[in-house]
Structure formats: C-alpha cells, structure tokens
Amino acid sequence: GAGVSQTPSNKVTEKGKYVELRCDPISGHTALYWYRQSLGQGPEFLIYFQGTGAADDSGLPNDRFFAVRPEGSVSTLKIQRTERGDSAVYLCASSPWASGLANEQFFGPGTRLTVL
Amino acid sequence: AQSVAQPEDQVNVAEGNPLTVKCTYSVSGNPYLFWYVQYPNRGLQFLLKYITGDNLVKGSYGFEAEFNKSQTSFHLKKPSALVSDSALYFCAPYTDKLIFGTGTRLQVFP
Numbered sequence: 001g002a003g004v005s006q007t008p009s010n011k012v013t014e015k016g017k018y019v020e021l022r023c024d025p026i027s028g029h030t031a032l033y034w035y036r037q038s039l040g041q042g043p044e045f046l047i048y049f050q051g052t053g054a055a056d057d058s059g060l061p062n063d064r065f066f067a068v069r070p071e072g073s074v075s076t077l078k079i080q081r082t083e084r085g086d087s088a089v090y091l092c093a094s095s096p097w098a099s100g101l102a103n104e105q106f107f108g109p110g111t112r113l114t115v116l
Numbered sequence: 117a118q119s120v121a122q123p124e125d126q127v128n129v130a131e132g133n134p135l136t137v138k139c140t141y142s143v144s145g146n147p148y149l150f151w152y153v154q155y156p157n158r159g160l161q162f163l164l165k166y167i168t169g170d171n172l173v174k175g176s177y178g179f180e181a182e183f184n185k186s187q188t189s190f191h192l193k194k195p196s197a198l199v200s201d202s203a204l205y206f207c208a209p210y211t212d213k214l215i216f217g218t219g220t221r222l223q224v225f226p
Contacts, residue, residue: 003159004159033214035216040218041218041219042120042206042208042216042217042218042219043160043206043214043216044216045213045214045215048213056212056213059213091159091160093160102148102165102167102210104150104162104165105162105214106162107152107159107160107161108159109157109158109159110159
C-alpha cells in the first residue's frame, strides 16, 4: 500500500517568505508527527496530532511555525517569515495508534527546505 | 535534560564480520527504545524496538539489539554484515515522544 507522502520534495524560498509543507499519512493512521532534521543531526520532534487536534506542540521552535490537520488526515506545516536557520529537511510520520502505545512510526521521504 | 548518545559518527566493517552500533541514553523513567535506519534518498525505516521482557530484541534484516538497564545502553548488532546494510542508523528512546540521536553511519566494505 501507499506510504507516507510529502510535497513538495524540495522547496527553495527567500528569507521572509511564507511556506507550506504538506504531509499525506498512511490511510487510517490516527497519529501524525512532524520532525525537523538539520544537516548532520537526528530528527527533532516538532508536533504530534492525534486525529484533528495537536496533542503535543512542545517542539515548535517559535510562533512562526504552525501546523494543522483539519480533517484528521492530511496535515500542513506552515512557516511564516522564514529565516535561513529554518533550512532543513522536514519529516512527517504517521502511526496507527496513539503515541502513548509507542507504536512504530512510518516516515515520509521528507521535504528539503532551503531559505536563501 | 533527556539525551541520547551515539558516540561513533561512523562505523566501518568488512562484509561478513559482526557489527555493533552503540547507543546510550539519559531519559527519565523506563523508556521504550527504538532503532531506525535511513538509506540514501529514502525515508527513515523502523528496525526494532524494546518494550519489556527479554533484553535481546530481534528486528528486521537480521539486526538485533541488546538492552542493558544498568548501563542505560541499547546497542545495535548484527552477526554478519552485508554491503547493503550501509546506511545511517538512529537510536531513539521514547517517553512521550521519540528522541533521536545524531546517528551513526555504517559503512560495510566488500
């Protein structure tokens, strides 16, 4: 079956611009996660959705970052007033159950964001 | 603060030899423990996890990991390495979220 998909695969933008990154999870997965992976680092947790609601957004670095999942499926990560330090690969993952059960997360290929 | 240490940036091993990729962690409570692998141009893939029970956990592609509570370690092992195992490996304890290490690049030479 289809895995987690993310679009676009690459995004180049200018400092100060607004960007949206999309994640399409595996059908039926109720949990969805966003991570950011900087060069040479492991993925860093940003936000977790259970259904439509953000159950844990403690990893969002500041108020320029926002994510939604209005129908409990597709999610969009939104970054306002982008900065060069936002350049990274943004990963999305989904899981069939709630985070508390520590089930395997299925990762998408990521969106590489470059802020010039 | 919660942290994960993968002390080796890179591990080199000849094909057919055993391999070990080290991981130690410092997190509160009794975390679940995961290993993920990242192949070039592909997403992170789950390898194995420890929840409870036997300290030796078996996972995908012949990999296994040994949990040591007293040393707070969860080292990844494989008895006989393949060239196709060459990839980036991440250890990740789980409390209420996954905490990834910085990764260890495994290079298996023919």
